[in-house]
Amino acid sequence: MTDKEADRLLVVDDDPRIAQMLIRYFEDNGFKVTAVGNGAAMRNExxxxxxxxxxLDLxxxxxxSGLELLRELRNTSDVPVLMLTGQDDVTDKVVGLEVGADDYIAKPFHLRELLARLRTVLRRRTANEPTGRRELDGNGSFSFDGWRLDLSRRRLTSPxxxxxxxxxxxxxMLVVFVKNHGRVLSRDTLxxxxRSRSLEAFDRAIDAQIVRLRKKIEPDPKDPTLIQSVRGVGYVFTGRLD
Incomplete structure (x- = not known):
């Protein structure tokens, strides 16, 4: 991806005033912005x-529904999505984040805050990219110890x-571990x-999720060989990347 491509944003909002405001502000801050008003135009872009x-407007x-478009998008793409909404409903926020939104911003919003949150999401995505491109195959999947992790279809296939x-x-969680193979990750980093911090997760919630994940991928969850604990620090993925 070139720098020019890396700075491109897509706004999906049917309110032309908001769309134009975002175009002007983000282009003034060095981004290229395309705005559309519905799902069909979003798919086309x-x-x-x-x-x-x-x-993406809710x-x-x-x-x-922005949530339905987000679900559809997550089946084919891992592009960061920031949900915009005029509603401040906790249920919608939780559902959006669980479906795969990277952040959730209620209207009216301050443009400087929106820019800061976008940059945080982009930094997080950069930190979460694989360090070695050889680890990701041509079909957008990782393979480890006979397992296949398909990012585009969000599917895990056993040996x-x-x-x-x-x-x-x-x-x-598994994607984060595989992309950061061999790197010790603290609970805060995880x-x-x-994106669990947006849901006000706690350390014990991370631990519980790892316990559930181990039960699904470890030969012996009580003696894990893929996701190992590092006492006092966090966890490390030690599976063999194929």
């Missing part, structure tokens, strides 16, 4: 261009060829990279 991040015209069901949180 995403099929033709690469974006660094998407601002409520769109003709009954379109025997069967699909293993993971929650959104478990999948995101909360940041998996």
């Amino acid at each position: 995403l099929s033709r261009n690469r974006f660094s991040a998407v601002f 409520v769109l015209p003709k009954g379109e 025997s060829g069967s699909d293993v069901s993971l929650t959104t949180g478990e999948f995101d 909360m940041e990279l998996t």
Whole structure:
């Protein structure tokens, strides 16, 4: 991805005033911005261009739901998504973050705060990118110890060829571990990279999620060989990348 591509944002909002405000502000801050007003136009832009991040309104015209568009997007793309909403409903916020939003911002918002939160999301995504491109195959998947982790389809396949069901949180956690192979990750880092901090997660929530993940991928969850604990620090993924 070139620098020019890396600075491109997609705004999906049917309010032309908000769209124009975001275009002016973010272009003044060095980004290239494309704005569309519905899901069909969003799909068209995403099929033709690469974006660094998407601002997605929760409520769109003709009954379109931003959450449904986010679910659809997460089946094909890992692009960062910041949800914009005129509603400050905790349930919608939790659902959006669980579905895969990287942040959730209520209207009216301050543009400087929006820029700061976008930069935080982009820094987090950069930190979460694999350090060695050889680890990611041409189909957008990782392989480790016979397992196959398909990022585009958000699917985990066991060495025997069967699909293993993971929650959104478990999948995101495993992706973070595999992308940071061999790196010791603290609980704070895991909360940041998996977006769990937005849900006000606690250390014990991270530990519980890792326990559940180990039960699904470890030959012996009581004696883990893929996700190992580092006393007083956190966890490290030690699986063999194929």
